[in-house]
Amino acid sequence: MGSDKQIITENILGYPVIIANVADAVSITCSWLETSQKKCSYFVCANPHSLELAHADLAFDQAIKGASLIIPDGIGISIASKISGGQIRGRITGSDMFYQLSAQLNRQNSGKSYFFLGSSNHVLAKLKSLMSQDYPNIPVVGTYSPPFKDKFTNEDNHQMVEAINRANPDVLWVGMTAPKQEKWIFQNKEKLNVSVVGPIGAVFDFYSGTVKRPGIFFQRLGLEWLTRFVKEPRRLWQRNMVSNPRFILRVLASRYNNQQA
Numbered sequence: 001m002g003s004d005k006q007i008i009t010e011n012i013l014g015y016p017v018i019i020a021n022v023a024d025a026v027s028i029t030c031s032w033l034e035t036s037q038k039k040c041s042y043f044v045c046a047n048p049h050s051l052e053l054a055h056a057d058l059a060f061d062q063a064i065k066g067a068s069l070i071i072p073d074g075i076g077i078s079i080a081s082k083i084s085g086g087q088i089r090g091r092i093t094g095s096d097m098f099y100q101l102s103a104q105l106n107r108q109n110s111g112k113s114y115f116f117l118g119s120s121n122h123v124l125a126k127l128k129s130l131m132s133q134d135y136p137n138i139p140v141v142g143t144y145s146p147p148f149k150d151k152f153t154n155e156d157n158h159q160m161v162e163a164i165n166r167a168n169p170d171v172l173w174v175g176m177t178a179p180k181q182e183k184w185i186f187q188n189k190e191k192l193n194v195s196v197v198g199p200i201g202a203v204f205d206f207y208s209g210t211v212k213r214p215g216i217f218f219q220r221l222g223l224e225w226l227t228r229f230v231k232e233p234r235r236l237w238q239r240n241m242v243s244n245p246r247f248i249l250r251v252l253a254s255r256y257n258n259q260q261a
Contacts, residue, residue: 047074118175
């Protein structure tokens, strides 16, 4: 992990998660735009479910650990930090990173450009239209809707990378859901001619209005997961009823083992 700005991290089950607020994370990301010379720095959003998946998935584990910045997305990360005597208290979501970085780049009017990879052409068209209204100083130089399949072929990857590099964006936003998006970035980062990559999953749907994000009240209380679970219990059952408790148990075991050492 590296940046011109100092990054202070905390070990959460072997992953160096940043101790910072949203403004700090965005400032670090902006520093990549200023200094990286298209070296493809990327951040990942760590939550209990993603870290549990990575515990049993080497490719996902490598993708998370290969990131330039791991941000604490999910109230469970804050709970884990507290159990371990750490300092992480707030959460930084993919939405936070997208909106805050966009607001800052739009104010700076530096001409830094975006590319959106993921979702459907319908959603991508909405994103491009909204960007021109909300952040007119950030040009969207391209979008690409990849094929909807579990695993991309080499030709699929080649076409995506070619489309991105041809557009020559500064920031690439990837919305394929985890762990697919993180694995794709890690697999292709050496080929991408971009400064910053942000895997932000559902933010494509939230921003386009395709899916309504839970209200600010639930976001501030760290209960965003609960409202989404109530709406989609079948899809989110494993995440909330299996991954989250298992993650906390591993944190407790780690704390106990460290105390005994």
